Structures are given as C-alpha cells and as structure tokens.
Amino acid sequence: MSDRANTPDVRNPDGSLTIRMKRACNGCGQYVGDADDRDVDEHGNLTDVRAECSHCRPLVELEAAGCQTWHLTPRSIGRIDDAIDRDGRYAKGYWEDVNGKLTVTGLRLGSGPDRIVAKFGDWVIRHLDGTWAVHKAPDSAS
Structure with a gap:
C-alpha cells in the first residue's frame, strides 16, 4: 500500500x-x-x-515481468486490435445496445466460448506465454 x-x-x-x-x-x-x-x-x-x-499495482508488476499492457479506450482500440491481430488472434469491436443504439463498448478477443471481452476502461494484457487477459476497470472508473 x-x-x-x-x-x-x-x-x-x-x-x-x-x-x-x-x-x-x-x-x-x-x-x-x-x-x-x-x-x-x-x-x-x-x-x-x-x-x-491497489487496483493498478498488478499491472505494473506484470509490465516489470515483461508482459505488454494496453489501456482500452475509444482512441486506443484500433492500435490494440492491430496488436492482437499481429499475434494471430481474432479481435473485433464488442457491440452493445446503449440507449437504443448499437454502440461499440469494448473489444472482443478470440471467438467461441473461450473469447474474452474488454470494455472501455479495462486493461488488455499479453502475457509472456502468448495468452491474453483482461484486467477490469474498477467500478468507480465507469
């Protein structure tokens, strides 16, 4: 702390x-x-x-260990999508109904039942072993 x-x-x-x-x-x-x-x-x-x-310390530790992290925002989604694609993994915008309008609210990584979803404000992590994960934003960050 x-x-x-x-x-x-x-x-x-x-x-x-x-x-x-x-x-x-x-x-x-x-x-x-x-x-x-x-x-x-x-x-x-x-x-x-x-x-x-306390929320972000795990990200700093992952970065120090050599993992790559990205903060997902509307401005960074294209750059993160490209990095995931270059890694040979499927990525696509995640769409939801927002006030009656279909809107991109994040990024879907992978396909099928093993896919993971990162929402804007979350952190996307590429681990050293090539796996991907999401570090969710705290509830207060929404």
Missing part, C-alpha cells in the same frame, strides 16, 4: 472547508493520497503512481 498521507477535509469554525490536494492514479483514476513533491518530475510532468494504487 502507499506510504502517502491521506489528510481528511476539515470543516472550520467559520463553515469554510480546508482540503489537501489529492493525487489520482494515472491508470484508473482512484485516489492514492495527498499530492506531494513526488508527483512532478524535473520537467514538470506528472509521475506514474500506478504502483501505489
């Missing part, structure tokens, strides 16, 4: 609220604690704090 402080908001006697800025995980958006100097590198860019997040 993260060693970050997580300062609660304080209601002041005059009714105002004192807050401490929080840092969100750049993988799933869940809060990891108070923002501090670790959050910006020497160039002013936000640092990667996924290893501090």
Whole structure:
C-alpha cells in the first residue's frame, strides 16, 4: 500500500472547508493520497503512481515481468486490435445496445466460448506465454 498521507477535509469554525490536494492514479483514476513533491518530475510532468494504487499495482508488476499492457479506450482500440491481430488472434469491436443504439463498448478477443471481452476502461494484457487477459476497470472508473 502507499506510504502517502491521506489528510481528511476539515470543516472550520467559520463553515469554510480546508482540503489537501489529492493525487489520482494515472491508470484508473482512484485516489492514492495527498499530492506531494513526488508527483512532478524535473520537467514538470506528472509521475506514474500506478504502483501505489491497489487496483493498478498488478499491472505494473506484470509490465516489470515483461508482459505488454494496453489501456482500452475509444482512441486506443484500433492500435490494440492491430496488436492482437499481429499475434494471430481474432479481435473485433464488442457491440452493445446503449440507449437504443448499437454502440461499440469494448473489444472482443478470440471467438467461441473461450473469447474474452474488454470494455472501455479495462486493461488488455499479453502475457509472456502468448495468452491474453483482461484486467477490469474498477467500478468507480465507469
């Protein structure tokens, strides 16, 4: 777990609220604690704090072990589909009814009963042994 402080908001006697800025995980958006100097590198860019997040830490560990991961979004679906196709596996958009309209909501990997579905917000993982998996987005990320 993260060693970050997580300062609660304080209601002041005059009714105002004192807050401490929080840092969100750049993988799933869940809060990891108070923002501090670790959050910006020497160039002013936000640092990667996924290893501090209980949800995203397994992804960081898989990446360190050599697995490839992709965050599935409407912008990344084509790139991920291409990578899966190059690996010799079938991939196609996953369609669902959204408010009465057929809409792509994710990506289907494989075919038949062994297929897996990744929805937008999920992470697609290619393991070293060539198998594929999905790391579901947390419920709060929907």
